Amino acid sequence: xxxTATGAVFDDVSADYWAGNFIEKFSELGITSGCTxxxxxxxxxxxxxxxxxxxxxxxxxxxxxxxxxTGSVFGDIASDYWAASYIEKLAEEGYTDNTIEPxxxxxxxGDYCPSLTINRAEMALFLVQTFQLExxxxxxxxxxxxxxxxxxxxxxxxxxxxxxxxxxDSESGYACYVNESPLHTVTITEDFFMQTTxxxxxxxxxxxxxxxxxxxxxxxxxxxxxxxxxxxxxxxTAMNDLGEGSYRLPTEAEWEYACxxxxxxxxxxxxxxxxxxxxxxxxxxxxxQIQPVGGLTANAWGLYDxxxxxxxxxxxxxxxxxxxxxxxxxxxxxxxGTTRVRRGGGWNSNANGLRCRYRQFxxxxxxxxxxxxxxxxEP
Numbered sequence: 001x002x003x004t005a006t007g008a009v010f011d012d013v014s015a016d017y018w019a020g021n022f023i024e025k026f027s028e029l030g031i032t033s034g035c036t037x038x039x040x041x042x043x044x045x046x047x048x049x050x051x052x053x054x055x056x057x058x059x060x061x062x063x064x065x066x067x068x069x070t071g072s073v074f075g076d077i078a079s080d081y082w083a084a085s086y087i088e089k090l091a092e093e094g095y096t097d098n099t100i101e102p103x104x105x106x107x108x109x110g111d112y113c114p115s116l117t118i119n120r121a122e123m124a125l126f127l128v129q130t131f132q133l134e135x136x137x138x139x140x141x142x143x144x145x146x147x148x149x150x151x152x153x154x155x156x157x158x159x160x161x162x163x164x165x166x167x168x169d170s171e172s173g174y175a176c177y178v179n180e181s182p183l184h185t186v187t188i189t190e191d192f193f194m195q196t197t198x199x200x201x202x203x204x205x206x207x208x209x210x211x212x213x214x215x216x217x218x219x220x221x222x223x224x225x226x227x228x229x230x231x232x233x234x235x236x237t238a239m240n241d242l243g244e245g246s247y248r249l250p251t252e253a254e255w256e257y258a259c260x261x262x263x264x265x266x267x268x269x270x271x272x273x274x275x276x277x278x279x280x281x282x283x284x285x286x287x288x289q290i291q292p293v294g295g296l297t298a299n300a301w302g303l304y305d306x307x308x309x310x311x312x313x314x315x316x317x318x319x320x321x322x323x324x325x326x327x328x329x330x331x332x333x334x335x336x337g338t339t340r341v342r343r344g345g346g347w348n349s350n351a352n353g354l355r356c357r358y359r360q361f362x363x364x365x366x367x368x369x370x371x372x373x374x375x376x377x378e379p
Contacts, residue, residue, distance in 0.1 A: 280307025
């Protein structure tokens with residue numbers, strides 16, 4: 001049940017919050033169609049096939065081409081692979097034309113009829129309700145992925161945020177460090193999948209055949225640690241050789257964006273450090289050792305242990321002034337330096353070290369019993 005959208009493009013349908021919320025962002029991105037002057041017109045009648053094309057392309061990109069669906073429900077439109085591929089599964093689950101409005105079936109038996117003209121608002125409502133689409137990083141089966149090693153990933157939607165820190169970190173009173181400045185606007189231009197937890201000891205051993213963790217007695221579900229950045233590159237190479245997709249470390253910008261999860265506060269849950277023990281393992285609650293992943297509260301985007309437990313390697317080289325040369329879109333610092341960035345704090349860190357904007361580093365050859373990793377998978 002999304003919130004009402006705002007913006008001039010929807011002034012003529014202010015009550016139509018379904019279409020408004022779902023498609024407002026598309027208009028901002030220049031993905032428009034219809035009425036006049038390329039302005040989106042929710043009241044214009046189009047076929048459902050057209051609406052499927054519009055929404056699929058808006059969500060997955062203008063070059064996306066789904067495979068042709070099969071099934072008797074689409075026997076009359078074999079060439080319409082857009083609508084077929086996107087909605088075939090709905091028919092299998094009992095979602096048919098009467099989901100929108102009873103009595104509007106093509107043949108009187110409830111079959112889905114892609115050629116039926118309805119307005120765009122109705123089609124948006126149908127797809128939003130059916131797929132639980134929310135226009136962000138969560139809510140539909142297309143937004144999660146689990147591989148054969150039981151690594152769970154969640155889609156992180158592209159977006160813009162303020163990276164870094166100046167003066168002090170929001171209302172918590174924790175001082176910013178020089179290497180966290182300047183505060184600057186960064187846009188993540190493409191969606192990506194981030195692992196919901198840190199890589200576990202069992203997952204590492206399944207791929208690499210050994211478990212180098214200092215806290216090996218913690219168990220299979222505890223984060224792998226005592227692995228260097230170079231070790232992690234070997235692990236990623238082995239992961240990619242499995243043929244289950246393309247894996248990598250997050251960039252520093254992607255990591256901070258995902259940690260904040262749409263917030264501007266010190267931690268993704270707010271500015272009160274008394275709440276930190278509910279969200280991250282650190283010096284005050286970890287009993288001086290690593291803990292099993294996923295045991296505390298996730299952030300708003302479904303990511304666990306972004307605060308504490310194991311530090312996490314990211315891809316970037318470290319420089320205390322890296323932000324001075326950051327690109328405004330998808331920055332990755334590789335200009336100079338001999339160390340690599342680690343983020344998130346660990347089981348022995350204080351509250352300050354668990355801030356989303358806090359930066360630290362190690363040599364890529366260092367294998368430390370506080371540092372592990374979290375993977376990104378390309379969509």
